[in-house]
Amino acid sequence: MIDERQAGSEKTPVFRLMAAIAVPPIDLIAKLKLSGVENVPKTGAFVLAPNHYSEIDPLIVGVAMWKVGRMPHYMAKASLFKVPVMGRLLKASGQIPVERADSVRRSDPLGAAKQIAAQGLAVVVYPEGSLTRDPDLWPMRGKTGAVRTALEQGIPIIPAAHWGTQLVMPRYGKKISFFPRKTVQVKFGPAVDLSAYAGRKLDSAAFAEATDLVMDAITALFEELRGQKAPAERWDPAKHNQKDTGRFEQ
Template identity: 80%
Template sequence: MAADRPAENEKTPIFRLLAGIAVPPMSAIAKFKLTGVENVPGSGAFVLAPNHYSEIDPLVIGVAMWKIGRMPRYLAKASLFEVPVVGALLRASGQVPVERAGSGKRSNPLAAAKQIADQGLAVVIYPEGSLTRDPDLWPMRGKTGAVRTALEQGIPVIPAAHWGTQLVMPRYAKKISVFPRKTIHVRFGEPVDLSAYAGRVHDSVAMAEATDILMTAITELFEQLRGEKAPAERWDPAKHNQKDTGRFEQ
């Protein structure tokens, strides 16, 4: 079990620098409305599992977490660390490079997540693994990384959903829409009860079931924000021969 750490100690100089760079422009572009904040642990390790439909999602979640007082760590695509300045900031803030499957380089996302959890920190894992392929932006089929990390480390997994981000940067877009100012809603849910799956992380069927429970929780939060019901069947990229090209890992 990871050790607790007071949240105020997480706002280190590097995160204050990043916040100084990111928060003012994001606040100018969009008003953030956070709900369910009481569900986010004030200290100690946990997995945050948000929906994912825009390239700017990590920044949106990062700003939301800054406002709460918990500093997020991401399992990020290794190539991002090769970008000048960006790579240095990612390394300095404790983000973790993860190689994509088939890259020829060895990488262990769960081991990386364990290192973060051991320090009593928050790790953001997008269970969809990439931007959703659902035509209407609903959460698609999830992967097992988020629930496996939570179960292996004995830490909570907090579902989250946001809506309004697509107005700032639509899926697959390359530019940010600045005017008019948007509103981004971020809702944090109660920890997902995975107790029935404790000790079963090597059972693929159990992990698939646990992941479906998590995706249902995320979808329900998303339904509340959108004010409408999700499709009865969750989008499955495998059924549509779609490849995973996301930047932030499962």
């Protein structure tokens, strides 16, 4: 685990309050088995890029990051910031409000993420942009938001995968299964090597290539946790006539 003395400045009173609210319930319903924690930077900015297939994933990943000593900063639905108490906590902890892609009001989530990164903090960006549409929960086609933030800020991007949250809350489910206590594995991988893009023009092709590398790294971690091989072709909602209706466009 990361020495708390090195990350103590991130564990502000607001984050400690949020942890006091969130960690005990998560520990009650799920036993987190963390691996690869040595790959999480002890200090400095980085992008964490996890897989996503359950609405409870952000809580699980947030608690996992708390346990390794780094505080997560998320892009969250702007409507949550209007909820009494919750909204104040989200704002005070530096979370990023984002309007839905189809909203009349526009926001700049990546700009906000870059501001967080510029402060030397950790930003969680789900490359898939929404819950995976893959029938077997494998990571689907990624969007470029995570790599854009990492490349433009010159910071590491750490892939992560988890397996077991579907037992706590199924994909698209609204109810949490409390008993029996579930085991959830969370694995952090080494930073994705994006050195080939240093000094290169960062256009849409470069971002797409780098995103594929990140999705490959996430999928490899997921394969290790599941003990299975992923499909040869990554699920693409556009090829299956599905609307990619995420919380926001990344």
